[in-house]
Amino acid sequence: MMRGIDPLSHQPKVSQTKQQNAAARPKKEGAQASDTVEISQGAQSVAELTELAESTPAQSKANLDAVREKVQSGFYNTPEALENVANTMIESDILQDVVSKIVQFQTAKEQLSEVPDVRAEEVERTRQLVGSGFYNQREALEGAADGMIDEIV
Structure with a gap:
């Protein structure tokens, strides 16, 4: 009868006390992990948008569905509804930013046209x-x- 070698018999034995002490031992001050991970700006944007989409409540989807139905039914084809939508868009910060950039672009374009070639x-x-x-x-x-x-x- 041949006996094989137990592969675990070569391993040094560590007492439970040493294992517990090693786990409980605090890291030295100033010690830092040497591995770093850099995430591209595009990946960060995708992650933020995904998180935002996932955190959007179901109520928002219901609101969007209600607006779609109103558009399809012609609800916004009345002068009053169109005026309300237009006023809301005008008061929107996003629209004001876009208009401001358009004005800046047009001003720069006019100034450039005055410079002789x-x-x-x-x-x-x-x-x-x-x-x-x-x-x-x-x-x-x-x-x-x-x-x-x-x-x-």
Whole structure:
């Protein structure tokens, strides 16, 4: 009869007292875990929206269903209902933010349209330099080329 080796007989035995002491021993001050996890901004947004959707009460779904029914029935096709909806939207912070951004965009667009595409004085100065032979010099050509490259890059 052959006897096999018990795989657990190699393991060092630890007394229960040592196990309990190890579990109860507090961590040293200043000790920090070395593993870190970074969650992308997109994943954080998805998690927040998912949490928000899950925390939305069933009453909100019922309210949305009621609004859908009113829209389909034509309830909002009356001047009074449309005026109420419009006033609510106007008073909404979200709509005010959007309108503010539109105004800023339009103002910037108008200001940009007032800036000439070509500065006439620079064109005239460059013509004079070309006419005087300034750009026939190697240093002037290299400087102009470097300037153009810097503008592109």
